[in-house]
Amino acid sequence: MPDPNDNPLQTMARAFARLEQLLDKLPLDVGSDLRARLVLLRTLMLEKRPPALVLVGRRGAGKSSVVNALFGAKVAELGHVTAQTGRGRWFEYERDGGRMAVLDTRGLQEGSTPAEEVDAKSAIESLAAQLRLRAPDLVVFVAKASEVDAATDGDLDGLERVYDELRRAHRVEPPLLAVVTHCDLLEPKAVRLHEASGEPPDDVAEKLAHVEAAEHALASKIDARASLQARHVATLGVSSYMSWRADGKVRADDRWRVQDLAVALFRHLPDAGRAELARATQARQVQDELATTLTKATAAVCAGVAAAPIPVADIIPLTLLQTGLVASIAWIGGRSLDRRGSTEFLAGLGANVGVAFVLRHAVRSLLKIMAPGGGTVLSAAIAFSGTMAVGAAARGYFVDGLSLRDARKIFRREKRDDPTPPDDPTP
Ligand SMILES: Nc1nc2c(ncn2[C@@H]2O[C@H](COP(=O)(O)OP(=O)(O)O)[C@@H](O)[C@H]2O)c(=O)[nH]1
Ligand SMILES: [Mg+2]
Incomplete structure (x- = not known):
């Protein structure tokens, strides 16, 4: 028996x-x-195994928040004031047995002072070492909605470097998913996308138009680089804002389209990474x-x-x-x-x-x-x-x-x- x-x-x-x-x-x-x-x-x-994601994006773009939003729990530390994410290295996050491996990068763009310059160089070297350790399933580029026009060029250089390293180390070029964060802060600012049914429809429509414009702006920047365009599979605007009290209870949950993000990740993951994503995100x-x-x-x-x-x-x-x-x-x-x-x-x-x-x-x-x-x-x-x-x-x-x-x-x-x-x- x-x-x-x-x-x-x-x-x-x-x-x-x-x-x-x-x-x-x-x-x-x-x-x-x-x-x-x-x-x-x-x-x-x-x-089945944990899906492995590399997050690329400047400090404060919302990389840690994207991870937390996907899990619906505070699994990654947020940097409200200064950089929280230390030397980039692989982390395995878990929620109730569903795991995701994440390499949260930082400092890929050139610094503006000599001290930052040195820091950026060593950040790139340590990142390269981490990329050699493990081939990611997906690369996720994270940019703030208000910054998609402004200063993404340095970040996109960093993104290209990540792909160079992956090609060299593993001969792989994983799909690239672009995420526009902080969409909740686009005009009209007070309109809540995550509770859109209670908001004036015209205001919602206006805000959605701004989200679309931000997505479009980022997508065209990426697609202007042939090597990135070839791997670029989707661009998605989200709000990943969540806030927790000291006792760990959720204080605010303004997530919007995070489930769509989970679906996009799911569709572009290899089969072996899919079950853990489903369990970890509970999407x-x-x-x-x-x-x-x-x-x-x-x-x-x-x-x-x-x-x-x-x-x-x-x-x-x-x-x-x-x-x-x-x-x-x-x-x-x-x-x-x-x-x-x-x-x-x-x-x-x-x-x-x-x-x-x-x-x-x-x-x-x-x-x-x-x-x-x-x-x-x-x-x-x-x-x-x-x-x-x-x-x-x-x-x-x-x-x-x-x-x-x-x-x-x-x-x-x-x-x-x-x-x-x-x-x-x-x-
Ligand atoms: N309003 C809003 N705030 C966000 C969003 N995503 C992240 N934040 C906030 O932006 C700050 C930086 O986010 P964090 O995830 O630490 O950025 P990281 O440096 O890229 O890891 C934190 O205070 C987050 O709470 C978002 O979609 N909307
Ligand atoms: Mg972070």
Whole structure:
């Protein structure tokens, strides 16, 4: 008997390993499709690691605030008056088990006094050493909305240096995401973007036009440099302002479009960095997207298993894969990873014996009355829609915060298109 508290991802890993061995025995086209899905699932959940970001931008641009805003917690020190970020080095920030590795840089631009000049030189050298340590997944350029026209040239020189170093050290050129911070301070200053529904629409429109102008100004500065333009994937205006009391409680949360920023990071990250980002940011849209990806891939694998000769379905019970799916979605949603939670959730849906049982039952009874090909197609369809339904319900419950009752409704609705269940008493 497996320990009910063991890590369901380990169970999933064992199931994957067995599946991969069996793939050779499947028809070639089915086998290669399944293999691709398994690689995706494996990379997303079993090989997950903290995404690694390099933040480039002058002192006070809001680099630390962007990190805090993404986590929704004070994980990085803010520099209100002087430079807080010392010699740039990699930090691993964590919130409830979701981690991000961040290299917060500073002093990339030339100083204006000889003392600052020396300081800037050594800052560049120490930064280069850090860049050699680890290849980032993304480079994030941070600039204040009020400074996008003014003095970004020195900062963009620094940005180019970062890419030079990455090319030299790792032969990589990660995507470049530009973030315009302090958008909340653009004119009309008093209009709150994060509570725009309570503000006069014309004022909001005016402010949004200023945000767009700032984004455009920064984007064109970046794109004027061919080497940066080639890697530049998006420019996004945000407010990352949050403030904390001495006791750690949130005093103000004026964040605006930070979820969009999380989505932009997510889209440009390699698969292995995505689950940690989803857990660290708890950004609903990111969690939803990842849960959907996991669900589709798992459903395809389940369908493939069901379509395979019956012994495969018996060896790899679909519930095992579905438990792994539920556990993965629960983890992304911020829950702990234990098998009991996932099993109980499946039981709560009324799906615990569910698909695997129905599947085998269906295959056995259908094979008697149908051509083998027909039975295979039907059981694959059941496995597919059953797993899609499990994933949709798990997403509703663990990510969107629905009640178990509502999750069950989703489960039933998604399964509704199933063919007649095999135990249907009607002839
Ligand atoms: N109003 C506003 N203030 C911000 C924003 N982002 C950062 N700040 C403030 O700007 C100051 C400098 O931010 P910090 O993150 O320390 O900049 P860093 O030096 O680039 O790390 C802090 O006082 C932050 O609270 C923003 O989007 N809006
Ligand atoms: Mg800082």
